[in-house]
Amino acid sequence: DIVMTQSPDSLAVSLGERATINCKSSQSVLYSSNNKNYLGWYQQKPGQPPKVLIYWASSRESGVPDRFSGSGSGTDFTLTISSLQAEDVAVYYCQQYYTTAPTFGQGTKLEIK
Amino acid sequence: QLQLQESGPGLVKPSETLSLSCTVSGGSIRNENYHWVWIRQPPGRGLEWIGRIYYSGTTYYNPSLKSRGTISVDTSRNQFSLKLSSVTAADTAMYYCARRNPLGHIDVWGKGTTVTVSS
Numbered sequence: 001d002i003v004m005t006q007s008p009d010s011l012a013v014s015l016g017e018r019a020t021i022n023c024k025s026s027q028s029v030l031y032s033s034n035n036k037n038y039l040g041w042y043q044q045k046p047g048q049p050p051k052v053l054i055y056w057a058s059s060r061e062s063g064v065p066d067r068f069s070g071s072g073s074g075t076d077f078t079l080t081i082s083s084l085q086a087e088d089v090a091v092y093y094c095q096q097y098y099t100t101a102p103t104f105g106q107g108t109k110l111e112i113k
Numbered sequence: 114q115l116q117l118q119e120s121g122p123g124l125v126k127p128s129e130t131l132s133l134s135c136t137v138s139g140g141s142i143r144n145e146n147y148h149w150v151w152i153r154q155p156p157g158r159g160l161e162w163i164g165r166i167y168y169s170g171t172t173y174y175n176p177s178l179k180s181r182g183t184i185s186v187d188t189s190r191n192q193f194s195l196k197l198s199s200v201t202a203a204d205t206a207m208y209y210c211a212r213r214n215p216l217g218h219i220d221v222w223g224k225g226t227t228v229t230v231s232s
Contacts, residue, residue, distance in 0.1 A: 095218070
């Protein structure tokens, strides 16, 4: 199994400030044949299913605000919210889908400071 | 717009088999671009991939389930299903059905259904 480890486990950021969440995989999720990182980011608000924000590590899903961005390659990835809004309070998960048994990080809880 | 709806018993006894179905509406489960997925989330915890199925019946499972899981598809009903045998309290969770995009990520989720394992 590829183990996904997120940091921090929780994060408090002031409105309008930048929030950064990290994700590290135990092995590379870069697929050499197409040079794509098989890494996604999801947002889960209380009582709701997750929603995809970013796929292929840095591609924003249609309809996702451009304050959300993803970066990284290989084993180290970052989700950045450039200017935190109140509606961004949620738990964020990274997921590798490089293998036939995808795995998620443990989640990062984002709150308003 | 594609929608997924989970259904099944909310309470299952230990050692019995959990059975859930997911009805796909607003699109065909036979669409060759997509796979259909089960994911679960224990209370207060993170997400665990259970497995996925293609409309042809090809399946992939999470090895951690130790062969307790079976996913099947019924194209005539536009449904796919999950059976999990020999359940214990550790199988108590919110169970989501979802769609895997051809790019690999999950792009549509059901609202989820809560399953409690208890006598």
